Amino acid sequence: MPNPDSAATKIAPRLDPVQASAAGVVDLYLRKQLETRREQLKTAIAELPTDRGGADATQLAGMLHEVDSAIQRMNAGTYGICDFCHEDIGEERLIADPLATLCLEHLSGEEQRALERDLELAARIQRGLLPRENLRVGEWHIHFRYRPAGIVSGDYCDVISAPNDDGSTLILVGDVAGKGVAAAMLMSHLHAMFRSLTGMGLDLGRLMEMANRVFCESTFAGQYATLVCARADSDGRVEIANAGHLPALLVSQDSVQKIGSTGLPLGMFSGSRYSVEAVHVEPGESLLLFTDGISEATAAAGGEYGVDGVSSAAGRHRHLQPREMAAACIEDVVAFGGGTRAADDQTLMVVQRAARGA
Ligand SMILES: [Zn+2]
Secondary structure: OOOOHHHHHHHHHHHHHHHHHHHHHHHHHHHHHHHHHHHHHHHHHOOOOOOOOOOHHHHHHHHHHHHHEEEHHHHHOOOOOOOOOEEEOOOHHHHHOOOOOOOHHHHHHHHHHHHHHHHHHHHHHHHOOOOOEEEEEEEEEEEEEOOOOOOOEEEEEEEEEEEOOOOOEEEEEEEEEEOOOHHHHHHHHHHHHHHHHHHOOOOOHHHHHHHHHHHHHOOOOOOOEEEEEEEEOOEEEEEEEOOOOOOOEEEEOOOOOEEEEOOOOOOOOOOOOOOOOEEEOOOOOOOEEEEEHHHHEOOOOOOOOOHHHHHHHHHHHOOOOOHHHHHHHHHHHHOOOOOOOOOOOOEEEEEEEOOOOO
């Protein structure tokens, strides 16, 4: 969810204080990070073998000096400001590197290239976490399109077969608050978490409760994710839990039904509960899951594509195979945007039940 402000207004006005206090929590987190580093460096320096003084000692002392001056800047209220242009360095860059003293624009050529290499690597790792394309799992035929707005994406999608071989498949599409590497790291965290939790044989509501609790405990306040988690059985029954995400669309022969939120986003309140909606998908019918980069795409002349835009495209392309249906829906969004570059990560997944005799 690349735009946390619009996310907050979508959820409920009473969540605004969470947003407002997030900045303070990030400050505390960064201070803790720096203090931990200082302690670790001091220990490393104290334990350095005497025969390895020289270069090692100089390097560690240099790092300690950097950490100390970051803490001093924090105390003086000048932390997080670019040395060159005096603009805000940005929270996400500081989370990735609490010692940063320059904004992205004012890094040296070499530093920028190093950062680009890191990003490329992060993007490769992220692509490796995606499910296979044009996947067939039992009765289900699944295809997705994953389009990061930048090099990495804060969108999450996965398909996990139940380990106990009961024929059910877990399908997830979600969106992490924020952008860039910090969001991509949270996305990989979701990926690992759901893959671990799926092995526990929990019902869908409990699975979401556990996922939310683990997410709350392992991220700092202000980090959250919205997602749809669907469990599809071989007989066409699909259970859906929706943690504050956009609706899942059930695209049947004569209608497109929206299945809205059944609980709060993951990572907001550790005690959140999730109800589950069950739908029946007939052979040839599809579920369509997507992120807000799709529904919030804007036309050059203004105006938003909207959930209704997605819903009407899904209805028009309902007779296509998943790969073609996903492609046609994406083409529709791109055409709406007049070919302008997407401002936001876009993910769209089609989960189709095999037609009779297919
Ligand atoms: Zn700058």
